[in-house]
Amino acid sequence: MLHGLAGQALAFVAALALAPLLSGWVAQCRAWLQNRTAPPLWQPWLVLHKRLLRETVVAENASPLFRSVPALVFACMAIVCTIIPTLSTDLPLAVVADAVVLVGLLALARVLLSLAAMDVGTAFGTLGARRDMMVGFLAEPVLLMVLFTAALGARSTSLASIVDVLAHRELAIMPSLAFAGVAFTMVSLAENGRIPVDNPTTHLELTMIHEALTLEYSGQHLALIEWAATLKLFAYSCIGIALFCPWGLAADDTPLALLLAVPALVAKLAIGGMLLAIAETVSAKMRIFRVPEYLGIAFVLAVIGMLIHILLGA
Amino acid sequence: MKPRDPSLGPDQTADALPHQLRIASGFPNARRLPGELPIHHQVVKPVQWRDAALGIARDAASVISDAAPARLIALWGSSDTRSHPLASAVFGLPDGLLWLDLPITDPDAGYPSVSDIFHFAGRMQRAVFDLIGVRAMGAADERRWLHHERNADNPSAEGYPFVKVEGAGVHEIAVGPVHAGIIEPGHFRFQVSGEKVLRLEERLGYTHKGIDARYTRLEPIEASRLAGRVSGDSTVAHAWAYCMALESAAGIDPPDRAIWLRAFLLERERVANHLGDLGAIINDAGLAFGLTQFSRLREVWLRESQALCGHRLMMDQVIPGGVAFDVDTTSLASAGKAAGALAAQVQLLRAIIDRHAGLQDRLRSTGTVTTALARRLGLTGMAGRSSGIACDLRYHLPSRPWAALSVQSACQSAGDVAARVTVRFDELLESLRLLECIAVRVPAGPHHLPVKLPQGRHCGAGAVEGWRGEVFVGLEIEVDGTQQRLVRCHSHDPSWQNWPVLEHAIIGNIVPDFPLINKSFNLSYAGHDL
């Protein structure tokens, strides 16, 4: 139990520390792929540092909701990161929340951010909130389907148990997971505001989805929201790793095993980040009315994955 | 329309359509100004002013031929303490340009409006009122345009009476004048329903500097520097048009070498702008790869310009009487080779872009301006050629050196962003071909002649096909002994015609496509606000 708590704490700290670095790594890979000079890996940390030191300016007509949302969103993402098995599957906190709650927490964060964006009453915030909700309500069922496909094999909705089963079963290739994997990749791109659904580096307010929600935030509020966004990307990457590439997790709770699991995680995240950067570099952003189509495809693929699992048992 | 056989002169084509209004038959009293381009000048009465506009507009609507369409190019006002204020308009006809001056004897009575005939004249007339205080009578829209502070009630953007769309679910999005990127100021008011744009209204004039008035306080020879700063991305075109006008007024003919070098600079400017804009358009569609590639090509190109003439954007290189720089044959030859090498790289990038399914999905049928709409609104220049309006001064009124180069004018009929990208690619490659030709054919001789202005008052006009469209400069000089001055001078940027079309191009599109559509036109704020 004590070791379990230590593992949990290590996983939590690793998430907080690694999440901005993952975003920095993706930005770095993108720059390289575009023949640009890359910013340093720790650039997101520098930006966070800068924002935390800055004065926080809040719109005059902002309600308490607007002020509390950054902390709440950050808390949601932090909890999400603690219940995903990143280093080991022995997570004492994992009993608190299963995969369904995980999707719920992500939805809660989205709703809070959208409400805050509408709170100040600017046109861009409302525009962004509307678009983000559209992406969200189409993306959540897909994520649930993917998680259910994996949960069916493990006969449990707890992420820790699912990954435990997936990581320790006999080596088997499951076609259902191929479909689920593609669907999950598509939905992760949409949920994290990456190309082709949203462009995280744009400065054009009219085209923004996720960025438009945070236009009115500044200083420490903005720092928390940006940190939460990096945590979200980290969480999605870790879910992907846990479901589709669970090898390399710590087998037991000894400190040595946990520490050995860290480089494995970093290596997998690096590969994942590189793949994300490649996907973003080769594709253009789609029109916003294509997004429902795109997520519809993801949903169909997720359902087929589940069907293969149920009907064909593969 | 197929690219015309270059051996066929413009007169032969025009002869095939005898019913078309021409300067020679329709305006026999117009005086041909000195200079190579057939620009005619006439002082008219208010009745003739409107009749001329009506006649030309009728032609613009009816004629679909290979000749340049009849069109309004510019409209401006000028005031001088010593005489009546003048309203001036320039029309394009198949056999040349026609410049009409209308003296306004009674400023309170104004002058007849032509905004019901030529759509975009409305804004120019509003600008005339702002600048010289003479109203166009019968115009539907009399709101202030350039001078925001003179809006009597409220000078701020909120006080400007934007047209509102009423209805359930319709809301307004205000963008600008301060934008997120490093771009010029302009205000856009969208009326949207969901993501769909029902109406867009622009508000410009934030960079109004009073260029026309500033001209009159400068030495005519020196003022070419100011002309080159009307719109930074078209500095060569504006400076050349000004110099052409001044040389026309002075009745001098610049040497052959100077003209060829000017063309060399103009095509370099076109290449640089198309490279930059293609990258930006692709970036607005979310493909950052395109931006870095085109930016790289543009940067190399600009550095080469600096090496050739000492300025990246080639400012102040075109001066009255010729050009300010000279190059030796070896540098020219290597510049021609570089143009050929660039063409190969552009072809490569074009193949990638044409094959990119996601990108093409964004570009196709976005921001469509049909040929009919473009004719009605007077779309011009590169954007016009993307909407089926084949109009290119280099091609339709070829003078030195274009006549010797047989310029191929690009044209597409679809009128969407994809068509504008295609036209930009075609023009880019054609410009590179022209540069290769020019590099080996620049004649020897002096590159500059001293300009001596003749005594008395003289009008002069110049027009150049810049990368965005026709740039026109009309001026009048007065020389009294050693006293030289510009009585009046006006620089016209084609952005005047195309800004109103943007309002129509976005209708029915979705809000997030606006930056993409806007960038595909890439109109000038500075050139419009003057």
Place this chain on the structure above:
Amino acid sequence: MNALALQFIDLLAAVSLLLAFALLIQRRFSAMIDFYATQSLVLVITTSLAGWMTGQRHLYLSAALTFVLKVVLIPVLMHTLLRRLHLDSTVDTVVKLPTTLLMGLLLVIFAFGVARPIAQLSTALASGTLGIALAGVLIGFLMMITRSRAIPQVLAFLAMENGVFLAATGVTHGMPMVVELGIAVDVLIGILILGVFLSHLHSAAPSPGATAREGDGA
């Protein structure tokens, strides 16, 4: 090891079905051709793997034939055709894409349901392959119905044929060599006839749909 290879064939069949869906929803001709080539490549790998597992030499020959014909020759021919006819344009569908997608989903359910009892009888190869391959065939059918232009319809037909081959490989270790050769020659001749036919059609009377995009002076 054999079990793993069996699962791998199942996985390849799933990837092939994924690509069939990609074909179904793709709007651009050239991308469709690329997807078809990829799907054929998956078929090549599947066939070779089945050949290695079962020790049947003729499956290698079949894989090589598929590679030459469907991964290289036909896609190259189609691309040339597109370029020469300036047909590279968006695909217009009879039914809206989301609807098509839902119909595809229903077909998959149907195929899986039908295949399950059959797969239980057969002990030859992977259990899932038949259902997935059948779904691929049905998706090909659907694509042929919902597309209104010639080239996507041909691609749909070819994708369907890929599904048939996949089913044959997965369930019965491939068809007899004579049949495979016959089909291969048939497909090739079909594509050639299509090419000649389309070229003549185009030069005789360019259809408005094909030329509207070409513009004027370009």
